[in-house]
Amino acid sequence: DQQVKQNSPSLSVQEGRISILNCDYTNSMFDYFLWYKKYPAEGPTFLISISSIKDKNEDGRFTVFLNKSAKHLSLHIVPSQPGDSAVYFCASGGTYNFNKFYFGSGTKLNVKP
Amino acid sequence: NAGVTQTPKFRVLKTGQSMTLLCAQDMNHEYMYWYRQDPGMGLRLIHYSVGEGTTAKGEVPDGYNVSRLKKQNFLLGLESAAPSQTSVYFCASSPGDQPQHFGDGTRLSIL
Numbered sequence: 001d002q003q004v005k006q007n008s009p010s011l012s013v014q015e016g017r018i019s020i021l022n023c024d025y026t027n028s029m030f031d032y033f034l035w036y037k038k039y040p041a042e043g044p045t046f047l048i049s050i051s052s053i054k055d056k057n058e059d060g061r062f063t064v065f066l067n068k069s070a071k072h073l074s075l076h077i078v079p080s081q082p083g084d085s086a087v088y089f090c091a092s093g094g095t096y097n098f099n100k101f102y103f104g105s106g107t108k109l110n111v112k113p
Numbered sequence: 114n115a116g117v118t119q120t121p122k123f124r125v126l127k128t129g130q131s132m133t134l135l136c137a138q139d140m141n142h143e144y145m146y147w148y149r150q151d152p153g154m155g156l157r158l159i160h161y162s163v164g165e166g167t168t169a170k171g172e173v174p175d176g177y178n179v180s181r182l183k184k185q186n187f188l189l190g191l192e193s194a195a196p197s198q199t200s201v202y203f204c205a206s207s208p209g210d211q212p213q214h215f216g217d218g219t220r221l222s223i224l
Contacts, residue, residue: 004155034212043117043203043215044156089155098163099144099207100171103155 003027004092006104013111019077021107023090026071030092033066034101035075038087047088048075051095080111115139119204119216126194126223134189134219136204142214144207145187146171147179149200150218156203162187163209194223 005024013019021035031052036044050057050064050073057064063076073092077084087108093101120135136145143164148156148171158171162181176198178190187206191198199222205213 002155006155009153036215041217043205043217045215046212049212091155095210098161098169099209099213100146100158100161101213102172103148103157105153105155 002105003102004090004104006090006107008107009105010108010110013080013109015082015111015113016079019075019080019084019109019111021075021077021088021090021109023073023075023092023104024071025073025092025102027092027102028068028071029096030094030102032093032095032099032101033064033073034091035062035064036089036091036103038089038106044089077109080109082111082113085109085111117204117206117214117216119202119219121219122217123220124222126191126221128194128196128223130194130223131190131192132194133191134202134204134221136187136189136206136216138185138187138204138206138214140206140208140214141184142206142208143184144209144213145181146205146207146213147177147187147189148203148205149173149198150203151200159189159202196223199223 034049091101160179
């Protein structure tokens with residue numbers, strides 16, 4: 001049973017517009033949430049994170065929102081650029097648990113020029 | 114900076130053969146992890162280690178063994194490969210309080 005779900009396998013967005021990627025989790029004990037970006041033939045690279053004590057974290061064009069009551073997080077990319085085209089994984093887990101994370105199945109983002 | 118290096122990058126095995134995947138990190142990280150990624154699924158944790166000489170089971174440990182004899186290396190072994198173990202394997206490391214750093218993966222096919 002998946003503890004982290006990304007229900008949209010793919011998303012296509014025009015360059016300059018906002019990309020919104022969504023993620024749901026089931027375990028209320030999770031206290032740390034991350035987004036990773038993955039290009040083909042490469043490993044995932046860390047993008048942005050948020051702890052459960054916050055509901056928003058920004059880093060440049062990337063913002064992660066956390067709604068603990070809904071067990072939902074989202075990644076906003078504004079403005080989207082063609083170089084953002086990649087697979088995005090959300091991961092949730094606990095700093096109490098040796099940083100073991102559960103990953104979603106990924107959303108493939110395509111930003112069209 | 115090498116970061117996390119996985120060896121080999123590709124391998125084809127026959128059912129029943131054994132092999133070892135090597136992961137090496139040069140960041141002096143305490144924690145290391147092995148994941149597998151299958152189509153339509155996220156990365157699933159196979160085994161992990163919280164320090165030299167320690168190992169622990171993750172979500173999908175069956176059919177795999179691991180060893181962490183040196184802090185910088187984490188080995189993943191398949192004693193008797195099965196077609197269900199065809200996958201892309203990722204190794205990661207972390208200092209424990211920061212996000213994990215991943216290698217570029219090993220693509221393993223078992224015929």
